[in-house]
Amino acid sequence: MAKQFIKGNEAVVKGAILAGCRAFYGYPITPASEIAEAAAYYFPLVGRTFLQAESEIGAINMVYGAASAGIRAMTASSSPGISLKQEGISYAAGAELSCVIVDITRGGPGLGNIAPEQSDYNQMVKGGGHGNYKLIVLAPNCAQEMCDLTMLAFELADRYRTPVVVMADGFIGQMMEPVEFPSPVPEGDLPPKPWATAGTAETHKNLITSIDLEPDDLERHINNLYAKYAEIESAEVRYEEFMVDDAELICVGYGVVARVLQSAVEQVRAEGKKVGLFRPVTLWPFPEKRLARLADDGRKLFVVEMSKGMMVHLEAV
Amino acid sequence: MAETIFRKAKSFYDIYERKGGANKEVTHYCPGCGHGILHKLIAEAMDDFGLKEHTVFISPVGCSVFAYYYFDCGNIQAPHGRAPAVATGMKRANPKSVVISYQGDGDLAGIGGNEILQAANRGERISVFFVNNAIYGMTGGQMAPTTLLGMRTTTSPHGRKAGNEGYPLGMCELLSTLKAPAYVERVALTDAKHIMQARKAVRKALKAQVDGKGFTFVEALAACPTNWKVPTREANRWIVEMLEPVFPVKLFKDEIESRESEALEDRTYGPADVVAALDLPTEEPDIAFVRSPQAIKDPQIKVAGFGGQGVLLLGLALAQAGMRAGYHATWLPSYGPEMRGGTANCHVRISEHRIGTPLVHDSDVLIAFNGPSIDKFAPMVKPGGLILYDSSLVDRTIERSDVKAYGLPFTEVADKELGNGKASNFVAMGAFIVASRGVFDEGVVKSILPLVIKRKNMIELNERAVAAGMRIARDALAS
Numbered sequence: 174m175a176k177q178f179i180k181g182n183e184a185v186v187k188g189a190i191l192a193g194c195r196a197f198y199g200y201p202i203t204p205a206s207e208i209a210e211a212a213a214y215y216f217p218l219v220g221r222t223f224l225q226a227e228s229e230i231g232a233i234n235m236v237y238g239a240a241s242a243g244i245r246a247m248t249a250s251s252s253p254g255i256s257l258k259q260e261g262i263s264y265a266a267g268a269e270l271s272c273v274i275v276d277i278t279r280g281g282p283g284l285g286n287i288a289p290e291q292s293d294y295n296q297m298v299k300g301g302g303h304g305n306y307k308l309i310v311l312a313p314n315c316a317q318e319m320c321d322l323t324m325l326a327f328e329l330a331d332r333y334r335t336p337v338v339v340m341a342d343g344f345i346g347q348m349m350e351p352v353e354f355p356s357p358v359p360e361g362d363l364p365p366k367p368w369a370t371a372g373t374a375e376t377h378k379n380l381i382t383s384i385d386l387e388p389d390d391l392e393r394h395i396n397n398l399y400a401k402y403a404e405i406e407s408a409e410v411r412y413e414e415f416m417v418d419d420a421e422l423i424c425v426g427y428g429v430v431a432r433v434l435q436s437a438v439e440q441v442r443a444e445g446k447k448v449g450l451f452r453p454v455t456l457w458p459f460p461e462k463r464l465a466r467l468a469d470d471g472r473k474l475f476v477v478e479m480s481k482g483m484m485v486h487l488e489a490v
Numbered sequence: 491m492a493e494t495i496f497r498k499a500k501s502f503y504d505i506y507e508r509k510g511g512a513n514k515e516v517t518h519y520c521p522g523c524g525h526g527i528l529h530k531l532i533a534e535a536m537d538d539f540g541l542k543e544h545t546v547f548i549s550p551v552g553c554s555v556f557a558y559y560y561f562d563c564g565n566i567q568a569p570h571g572r573a574p575a576v577a578t579g580m581k582r583a584n585p586k587s588v589v590i591s592y593q594g595d596g597d598l599a600g601i602g603g604n605e606i607l608q609a610a611n612r613g614e615r616i617s618v619f620f621v622n623n624a625i626y627g628m629t630g631g632q633m634a635p636t637t638l639l640g641m642r643t644t645t646s647p648h649g650r651k652a653g654n655e656g657y658p659l660g661m662c663e664l665l666s667t668l669k670a671p672a673y674v675e676r677v678a679l680t681d682a683k684h685i686m687q688a689r690k691a692v693r694k695a696l697k698a699q700v701d702g703k704g705f706t707f708v709e710a711l712a713a714c715p716t717n718w719k720v721p722t723r724e725a726n727r728w729i730v731e732m733l734e735p736v737f738p739v740k741l742f743k744d745e746i747e748s749r750e751s752e753a754l755e756d757r758t759y760g761p762a763d764v765v766a767a768l769d770l771p772t773e774e775p776d777i778a779f780v781r782s783p784q785a786i787k788d789p790q791i792k793v794a795g796f797g798g799q800g801v802l803l804l805g806l807a808l809a810q811a812g813m814r815a816g817y818h819a820t821w822l823p824s825y826g827p828e829m830r831g832g833t834a835n836c837h838v839r840i841s842e843h844r845i846g847t848p849l850v851h852d853s854d855v856l857i858a859f860n861g862p863s864i865d866k867f868a869p870m871v872k873p874g875g876l877i878l879y880d881s882s883l884v885d886r887t888i889e890r891s892d893v894k895a896y897g898l899p900f901t902e903v904a905d906k907e908l909g910n911g912k913a914s915n916f917v918a919m920g921a922f923i924v925a926s927r928g929v930f931d932e933g934v935v936k937s938i939l940p941l942v943i944k945r946k947n948m949i950e951l952n953e954r955a956v957a958a959g960m961r962i963a964r965d966a967l968a969s
Contacts (some may be wrong), residue, residue, distance in 0.1 A: 190768060227608035231578075237576050242584050261569060347822065377563050432848060433846065
């Protein structure tokens with residue numbers, strides 16, 4: 174496919190459709206609204222469902238229902254809207270539903286503002302809802318990755334039966350860049366979901382639930398979830414390195430911050446200083462082993478976030 | 491002589507394996523509870539219509555959270571109050587399935603008030619069974635939206651007062667005012683006569699869903715002897731004497747017969763349909779453009795002016811032309827509070843290398859369409875940089891001697907020569923091609939105009955604007 178110059182938020186929608194997403198449930202909020210708008214335009218053109226829900230809560234629960242039916246489904250919002258969705262996200266994690274949630278982050282707390290910020294880190298990476306669960310969190314830093322990581326999110330969601338988050342800041346959502354879109358994922362390539370409640374004879378014994386009344390059962394369920402998370406941690410860590418080989422100082426950042434840091438590294442390199450850039454692509458699973466190894470070599474890490482500092486992973490120490 | 495065999499509906503499991511505890515043949519409901527009766531009516535209807543393999547039953551939070559112990563069909567347990575939203579996602583994913591949202595009064599009329607209202611108003615093709623016993627059962631007898639005035643509960647220990655907690659909420663009364671629902675009826679699970687009426691209502695609702703007739707809603711007044719603290723044998727009388735005067739048993743709305751059945755789309759969309767619908771370009775256009783060694787290298791460009799001058803569009807066109815000419819390119823609109831007050835600006839980067847930050851702070855090129863943009867951004871142009879500004883509108887002189895600044899009459903040329911002042915941005919584009927010494931050329935810009943200009947009849951005008959801009963820039967640079 175040839176390159177198309179496109180907004181990050183719109184690349185999310187095209188990527189989702191190419192990945193075989195069949196339903197989008199959303200609610201307007203700046204700076205994520207272009208996602209719902211593009212979905213409202215494109216989804217019906219290919220016979221798929223777009224519905225503007227009555228609320229963020231309605232939207233995530235519609236995704237819960239669609240994911241229960243076994244189709245690829247998604248929602249998108251921005252920080253305060255994500256706060257509202259947390260109950261539904263916790264249920265989806267507990268019920269092990271495959272779905273995709275896109276968060277184009279803005280300033281907070283409260284209504285905050287619509288400028289880009291990265292202060293959703295804790296509520297996405299460390300679990301903003303109740304209970305013992307983790308979400309795979311992908312952090313694109315360009316329009317191409319808005320497409321690619323959205324497509325990957327659907328793949329990982331299906332592979333691990335878990336909600337997957339694509340978390341980008343307002344800059345990455347709003348900026349335009351060339352994107353080369355891949356071919357649509359053939360419907361036959363989508364994994365079967367024998368566990369879904371699809372309203373069919375084969376699936377009519379199935380149950381989608383997050384309740385385990387017996388404490389021992391719930392503990393067993395959580396241990397199973399964490400066994401799955403361990404598998405994800407060993408197989409799905411993704412990161413990018415830029416000029417780290419001889420670097421004495423390594424800048425660490427994700428999203429648009431990594432773009433700014435890349436420019437800073439280039440500028441400082443031109444002055445002969447040995448600096449590099451480490452960009453986590455998966456915020457969970459966090460690339461802590463790789464980062465710890467880089468730090469063990471005696472190099473300094475310089476962490477930059479558009480927040481008061483949330484990218485703290487004590488496991489790495 | 492015909493035989494009547496009393497047996498459990500086949501849409502129930504024989505043994506309730508999902509239920510904890512020793513006795514897996516009885517339900518978890520209290521003696522005298524109305525849920526068992528309604529469950530039975532639903533299961534029998536599922537049997538008779540042959541629905542069990544196609545039904546997805548959504549249990550709420552409340553006493554019926556464990557309905558999935560009993561129903562031998564697809565089951566989803568939903569967050570508190572959200573069953574109608576979950577049902578929406580389920581039904582739309584699979585319109586041929588039969589979707590039941592089964593909810594209590596706290597779940598439906600309290601925490602889930604908006605979900606039920608909006609699902610009803612959209613006319614979702616689901617059946618909602620609403621058990622109204624005027625109290626929270628599962629959590630131990632707290633006040634519900636349907637609790638009667640004066641009624642004592644654990645959270646209205648002095649009796650519900652209208653002045654504090656408002657009045658009992660009539661959901662049938664509320665939902666039947668909406669246009670979309672096809673069927674709304676309130677029944678009472680009391681004596682045999684009323685239970686037979688309830689049976690009819692349940693069957694009607696499910697049949698209407700099977701026939702694609704729209705949203706159906708059955709409210710059942712039901713007993714909760716445990717939390718009412720009323721002896722089981724008196725519970726039915728309590729429904730009749732206490733609940734029914736406030737919640738009259740009646741048919742509120744029935745348009746099932748007059749509704750058209752929903753027609754399901756059976757068209758399938760292949761990969762080629764998807765690519766076409768998403769407007770994805772399949773082949774790179776063939777552009778004969780050779781980069782000029784004299785061109786400004788990797789320009790960081792700021793475009794600024796008033797809203798409505800086509801500032802953002804010019805930025806977009808610059809970046810698109812950059813991409814088309816084989817560079818990396820980014821475009822970022824000014825964003826946030828900066829947008830207020832009628833000024834607009836955008837950041838454009840065009841580079842032979844992968845671009846780091848899309849933000850342009852100190853620019854190589856400034857294209858300005860008004861005085862305030864010059865005041866604000868001219869000092870931030872890098873030494874040796876380029877400023878192009880609209881001399882028709884800017885009455886400033888550029889005080890800097892370390893940059894090349896050209897005041898060109900973009901608006902005047904567009905206005906007088908092209909007959910449309912709005913083309914001033916593409917006059918500036920022409921000037922950029924010349925003054926940047928060919929970051930890209932006129933042919934590249936022509937090839938991207940159809941991508942950035944939505945109105946086809948404006949493309950030719952803007953092509954002429956680019957040519958005019960190139961001419962006046964050549965003249966200015968020559969002098």
